[in-house]
Amino acid sequence: MAFLAGFSSASQAQSLDAPNVVPITAQLTSSGQPTAKALEGLAAQGYEAVIYLAPPQVSDAVREEHLIIGRQNMVFVNIPIVFNKPTVKDYKMFAAILQGLGNKKVLVHCQVNMRASTMVFLYRVVVGKEDPGLAYEAVSKVWSPSGPWKQLMLDVLQKHQIGFEPY
Known part of the structure; x- marks a missing residue:
């Protein structure tokens, strides 16, 4: 993915009914849990895939999310990351x-865009080779990772020899 490209459809991402919507590029957005109605309109906004990073049984999950996404012929992937136990895996x-x-x-x-913003940050820096300080701005719009999330960031960054201290 070209992460350095400008975000030309910010208004579309901002119309997503979900908490903490953070447009990254024209091809990538992170957010908290969208409403069922918002999920139903993703294909119309040009989305082709959804990666959901919370366990599907969390209280605010849309139980039929995989079906809603599937009906739109979109890719749906769930990685059920336990919030207090994120792993390098x-x-x-x-x-x-x-x-x-x-x-x-x-x-x-995910639920609030804590898991999602952190994982997208790591991807942008490790795979996309983006400047960590600039990429971290998207995370800081949502939260300041601490505890196991900060440790995960440090572990992944260190493994890839990227010097950056999340604040």
Whole structure:
């Protein structure tokens, strides 16, 4: 994915009914849990894939999300990351899936955009070779990772010899 490209359809992403919508590029957006109605309109906004990073049984999950996405002939992937136990394996799986989607327009979401913003940041920096300081701005719009999430970031960054201290 070309992550350095400008985001030309910010208004479309902003119309997504979900908490903490953060447009990254024209092809990538992260957010919290969209409403069922918002999910039903994703194909009309040009989305081709959804990566959902929370366990499907969390309280605010849209139970039929996989069916809603499937009916639109879109790709749906769920990586059920336990919030207080993210792993490097979770990141590797996420990175492989996102990379495999190529140039598809993708929505990466979780409940509030904490999991999603962090995983997208790591992907942008490790795979996309983006400047960590600039890429981290998207995370800081949502939260300041701490505990296991900050540790995950540090572990992945260190493994890839990327010097950056999340704040």
